[in-house]
Amino acid sequence: MKETADFPDDWSEQPMDPTPDPEPTPAGWLSPGDIAGARAQLPIVYVDAVPVRVDDSGDVVSVGLLLRVNAEGQMTRALVSGRVMYHERIRDALLRHIEKDLGPVALPLIPSSPQPFTVAEYFPTPGITSYHDPRQHAVSLAYVVPVTGDCEPQQHALDLAWLTPEQACDDAVQVEMHGGQGALLRQAMAHVGRLT
Amino acid sequence: MKETADFPDDWSEQPMDPTPDPEPTPAGWLSPGDIAGARAQLPIVYVDAVPVRVDDSGDVVSVGLLLRVNAEGQMTRALVSGRVMYHERIRDALLRHIEKDLGPVALPLIPSSPQPFTVAEYFPTPGITSYHDPRQHAVSLAYVVPVTGDCEPQQHALDLAWLTPEQACDDAVQVEMHGGQGALLRQAMAHVGRLT
Amino acid sequence: MKETADFPDDWSEQPMDPTPDPEPTPAGWLSPGDIAGARAQLPIVYVDAVPVRVDDSGDVVSVGLLLRVNAEGQMTRALVSGRVMYHERIRDALLRHIEKDLGPVALPLIPSSPQPFTVAEYFPTPGITSYHDPRQHAVSLAYVVPVTGDCEPQQHALDLAWLTPEQACDDAVQVEMHGGQGALLRQAMAHVGRLT
Amino acid sequence: MKETADFPDDWSEQPMDPTPDPEPTPAGWLSPGDIAGARAQLPIVYVDAVPVRVDDSGDVVSVGLLLRVNAEGQMTRALVSGRVMYHERIRDALLRHIEKDLGPVALPLIPSSPQPFTVAEYFPTPGITSYHDPRQHAVSLAYVVPVTGDCEPQQHALDLAWLTPEQACDDAVQVEMHGGQGALLRQAMAHVGRLT
Numbered sequence: 001m002k003e004t005a006d007f008p009d010d011w012s013e014q015p016m017d018p019t020p021d022p023e024p025t026p027a028g029w030l031s032p033g034d035i036a037g038a039r040a041q042l043p044i045v046y047v048d049a050v051p052v053r054v055d056d057s058g059d060v061v062s063v064g065l066l067l068r069v070n071a072e073g074q075m076t077r078a079l080v081s082g083r084v085m086y087h088e089r090i091r092d093a094l095l096r097h098i099e100k101d102l103g104p105v106a107l108p109l110i111p112s113s114p115q116p117f118t119v120a121e122y123f124p125t126p127g128i129t130s131y132h133d134p135r136q137h138a139v140s141l142a143y144v145v146p147v148t149g150d151c152e153p154q155q156h157a158l159d160l161a162w163l164t165p166e167q168a169c170d171d172a173v174q175v176e177m178h179g180g181q182g183a184l185l186r187q188a189m190a191h192v193g194r195l196t
Numbered sequence: 197m198k199e200t201a202d203f204p205d206d207w208s209e210q211p212m213d214p215t216p217d218p219e220p221t222p223a224g225w226l227s228p229g230d231i232a233g234a235r236a237q238l239p240i241v242y243v244d245a246v247p248v249r250v251d252d253s254g255d256v257v258s259v260g261l262l263l264r265v266n267a268e269g270q271m272t273r274a275l276v277s278g279r280v281m282y283h284e285r286i287r288d289a290l291l292r293h294i295e296k297d298l299g300p301v302a303l304p305l306i307p308s309s310p311q312p313f314t315v316a317e318y319f320p321t322p323g324i325t326s327y328h329d330p331r332q333h334a335v336s337l338a339y340v341v342p343v344t345g346d347c348e349p350q351q352h353a354l355d356l357a358w359l360t361p362e363q364a365c366d367d368a369v370q371v372e373m374h375g376g377q378g379a380l381l382r383q384a385m386a387h388v389g390r391l392t
Numbered sequence: 393m394k395e396t397a398d399f400p401d402d403w404s405e406q407p408m409d410p411t412p413d414p415e416p417t418p419a420g421w422l423s424p425g426d427i428a429g430a431r432a433q434l435p436i437v438y439v440d441a442v443p444v445r446v447d448d449s450g451d452v453v454s455v456g457l458l459l460r461v462n463a464e465g466q467m468t469r470a471l472v473s474g475r476v477m478y479h480e481r482i483r484d485a486l487l488r489h490i491e492k493d494l495g496p497v498a499l500p501l502i503p504s505s506p507q508p509f510t511v512a513e514y515f516p517t518p519g520i521t522s523y524h525d526p527r528q529h530a531v532s533l534a535y536v537v538p539v540t541g542d543c544e545p546q547q548h549a550l551d552l553a554w555l556t557p558e559q560a561c562d563d564a565v566q567v568e569m570h571g572g573q574g575a576l577l578r579q580a581m582a583h584v585g586r587l588t
Numbered sequence: 589m590k591e592t593a594d595f596p597d598d599w600s601e602q603p604m605d606p607t608p609d610p611e612p613t614p615a616g617w618l619s620p621g622d623i624a625g626a627r628a629q630l631p632i633v634y635v636d637a638v639p640v641r642v643d644d645s646g647d648v649v650s651v652g653l654l655l656r657v658n659a660e661g662q663m664t665r666a667l668v669s670g671r672v673m674y675h676e677r678i679r680d681a682l683l684r685h686i687e688k689d690l691g692p693v694a695l696p697l698i699p700s701s702p703q704p705f706t707v708a709e710y711f712p713t714p715g716i717t718s719y720h721d722p723r724q725h726a727v728s729l730a731y732v733v734p735v736t737g738d739c740e741p742q743q744h745a746l747d748l749a750w751l752t753p754e755q756a757c758d759d760a761v762q763v764e765m766h767g768g769q770g771a772l773l774r775q776a777m778a779h780v781g782r783l784t
Contacts, residue, residue: 038234042240042241045238045239045241052504054502056502057483058483058502058503059483085239086237087319087320088239089449090315090335095449109501109538110448112451112584113536113584114317115312115313117505117507118309119286119337121285129781130783130784137283139241139286139337146501186783187778190774190779191706191775191779192504193775195771196718248700252683254699254700287645287646288645290646291644305646305734308780309780310781326585379588383583383587387583388700389702390522391579430625430626433674434632434633434674436633437630477631478628478629478631478725479711481709482727506709507707508703508707511678511704513678513702521677529675533727
């Protein structure tokens, strides 16, 4: 959806992203303050994508994780994640966020079915589900997305690391993922038959 | 989630419901006008439930459809459908809407997995997906939910009719469903292996 | 799995295929007669693949159907379908059957997850499920598989036709599909959100 | 399916079951030797069921595991698992195996959809998939099945233990599960959003 490029996107697209960019608000849109109010009173629609490389039989060979430094100065690993905008289809939001985080020639194979492998419910209160986002209640549709092109970390990411499913599920990696994304990654590996 | 009963619910819970009830707004909440503004700028999280009766082998025997009269005076058939509230889990929203529409002793068997059989994207603009809601952009997680108790139509519904999967997919019934819910019902029947 | 090329495959791979090719039986294998006996007493593992073309957002643009003439001289349309062999993974069976029916450069994108969109239970007795195969009880795992290369009908197929989802679900096409494959195709379209 | 009770069932129903019961072979059936031959040359259709207790919202509260002593005298924990018979529906096989292992009043809620949460491919050769069965190549459709009645271990099981999802995923329990059933159990918990 080309028009989404012009949508105001005053929220961080990334649950864990420490540096939301302010953007101007077009006439007729809610102000950032109003949006912040809505955000405190409505669940927000998100997508989570687990970027993978697959072999000719579709078997997952590796998983792509973004490396970032968060507001506390910690190194963190993250999935591709972001908000679905008004009048944007889920599949277009997936494509947009993958291109935003992995670059314009990542060539993702967006799933033909809208059925996600799970729904991650990020609550502002920890402990209600496996997922937590202190800023909001996000309902995130999660998909495994094979990418076939060249991927380059964009924006605030320092690196994009490709790990085997075994490495990605390892405690050393899991501890660097926040808000439950480690659990979500392991669910994704369970879904593709590669949980170890 | 008991606390959801006290949440403001100034929007119609039902995409096609002609008669949203105004409710008072607690201090600190967005006013109805502000919510209407958010609704025009954010996709809203919904659930759709297809209530079914099953036999001992889990095979679907019948499908429950609500009969209502809409604002134009037409008889319409509808699924159980409604908004997910702030800080409410999907499974609690499903339970709440089923009890709201089918009564307190419907005894639904809420799915143990959050994976929906599909995601229905209701757009305010017709033709972008199979789903349409003139009032909003709703992203609805859809589930088939067996009910085991006594079901009574509540609120504005005139009746709750139990149809066989074949009857439910029939053109005569499909034409009475609006906003794409007929297509959603047929997708549900496809999912349970009963599309005809 | 390269070794599967040498496996005896004395049964028709295709539930509806009228012309099974006899093949020599390696030493130590059950004879065709014994296999026929097993086939009359065991459910057989199958895969069904719905070949599709998708756009950049993963949305299904068209569906590929094989055109064949059956033993009664009727024109029939069929999905890619065939048996899973001993010691063969589901994903390798999918790849093998797609290459067998659509040619070696069809370049299918085999799903990363083994979760099928449905399981089609072909019974030798009609009416127990939506699926029927007079020759056997086949339990078929069904997948939607995007293909990205050049597809050419192979073997006994006269043609490979690419239809829109709407055309594929049309009664005129459905009537040319046998054994319940028309219903399976519509289930596939329901799964990708394109049932009409 | 009542008639399945009379089917010959000369194979162990349970991948890990150390004590298959010999049964007489009706006239016209393959002999045990012939079946053993088929079993060495065909993948066999299985079902795996993860029995769970759920709360009113469908959230999994506990998981039922069977405790058995295997041929080597080890204590093992197992899921409900067994073969699908000729002319038996998946849903009837699920019901039969759950009643066989958990007793006649377990009152399982068989899923309305045939879509499994995964397909476990048990290979006679270890390491090809996460699953291993030295006796055969089994293709097993796996389902999470809530049970609502009284469950009693049957046959060779010493006990039926109800564990929390956290306990069931713990290494101490996982090490007592064989053939990959520990991984399958964790996949099931991932599917219901309870992997830890």
